[in-house]
Amino acid sequence: MNIATPYLLFLGDAADQLAAKTADGIAYWRRETCVGQLRLPGCKADLRLKDLTLDEGKAAGAKTLVIGVANRGGVISAAWQDTLLRALDLGYDLAAGLHNRLIDVPALAERARTNGRNLFDVRQPDRDFAVGSGQPRSGKRLLAVGTDCSVGKMYTTLALEKELKSRGVKADFRATGQTGILIAGSGVSVDAVVADFISGATEFLAPANTADHWDLIEGQGSLFHASYAGVSLGLLHGAQAHALVMCTEPNRPHMRGLPQTKLPGLRDCIALNESCAHLTNPAARVIGFAANTSGMDNAAAERWLKATEDEFGLPAVDPVRTGVAKLADRLLA
């Protein structure tokens, strides 16, 4: 899946800023690939990009109209259809990470076909994968693992890519979820592949590379999440990571979506991740922590980071509050 850039970001009739969080992520991490935003009447979201029409976007060089908005249920709204059809007529590809697929809307599929345009449904893999081989491969890889889902794995790996590149280190973010794929322009939504091919899809996503190159692989879920741990383990084996970053949200009351389950302790979570990772890379080590401390005040966040560093002898950062320089230092040490 390789999505042509630059993008025009479609916000539709977003009910609020949160409804446009996919577009928000793209505009934050890849502002240079966004020529502008396209908003329909009633749209409540704003990325502070230039408001462009489809024609203006095209004139500015946009190749793909990215549906960066989700409405309830993740369906493709009928209110968007005229705009999407016209985009296909103007030569745009369309990309979306919604539950419902663009290709399953007959009018869009037909119009894309007649115009020779591509519809990218990034939540669904567009190819088959081999089963994982577990064979050692060259290049270096980091994987973001976590105590839970939605604790900042994507943000952490994107921040590390930026930090490493700023230091002249060869590095690539490897996306494993829909927002990451739209940000990177490529990737594999690993939780949507057939179960037998989780590790194989990950080997495909982060292939052999030069010895001085880092792949920074976005993780998914947690080995301690009763719904999704299979995905996390396949990712861990397929990644063959040298370095793991443990992502967490310190004050979260329970596992996401599982009110009866507490988050695992950091020590248990490190032990299980390292021990499983050793199956395909005996050198795998947790090299530090990335915490989402947005629910804490400054003093509490600082205390938590300091206490964690003292307990484990590893750097602990909040990628938003402190940046990830300490993790990069450790990685390159």
Place this chain on the structure above:
Amino acid sequence: MNIATPYLLFLGDAADQLAAKTADGIAYWRRETCVGQLRLPGCKADLRLKDLTLDEGKAAGAKTLVIGVANRGGVISAAWQDTLLRALDLGYDLAAGLHNRLIDVPALAERARTNGRNLFDVRQPDRDFAVGSGQPRSGKRLLAVGTDCSVGKMYTTLALEKELKSRGVKADFRATGQTGILIAGSGVSVDAVVADFISGATEFLAPANTADHWDLIEGQGSLFHASYAGVSLGLLHGAQAHALVMCTEPNRPHMRGLPQTKLPGLRDCIALNESCAHLTNPAARVIGFAANTSGMDNAAAERWLKATEDEFGLPAVDPVRTGVAKLADRLLA
């Protein structure tokens, strides 16, 4: 997926007995559901069932023609087509566990439709699943886990079902692979579901039951198999098993399909399986071993079983050589 019985077993033009191993498994475990076998000229396999024509099978009550033969590549042979089409005309459903799907052969799909018959491609799930909830549920469950793939998990759970039923214990084999599904007439090929739903599919497969009922869940793969461990972990979490049986083949030189990887030690394999299982059932324990000792002579097999029992203080059986009575004793103790 509920496949109507009794079956007529189709052996086609099987090149040898091994090519008919799916039919072999069905005839061994469910002889009472098989009215006979149907062989084409040149067939080299024989289940020692009555040879019946399609018409004779129908007269004997058969409802489904089961394709119990695989040729190279798992495709549906052109040489079978006349027989399969005629079966649909006579009112048979068709069932197969091949890589290629019956439904993807246009002539078969069309004929099934016009006759109102079902095509069961048991390798592919025929429904969507919810994500796993991890919520405790009633009933008791046993899961076969393993050091590797293809170490006898299906045989072990089927043998335990037979043993428990012979003792008047309520028990059901729950199939997670294609041969198991054809034997049981229902089940979910867990390695073929979308990765996000592995544990959810397992919760669906082995739902809440009465407190005195045992579900005996066929396992898949191994937490130590770099290709398939994600499937194994999702199964382990979804099963919420009270009892695990550790399956192994003592003399296997390396993990199946991975010549560079040795099998894990039994102690490590128990530790990781129990520790991961505790996420959804803190009572989960390995209650014994089922070994495929077919590569050893009698004396060596006995020595291995005895030494394993002594080392772990748990029963160790070879389901074929010794039966599984000792495992059942332990389970019911």
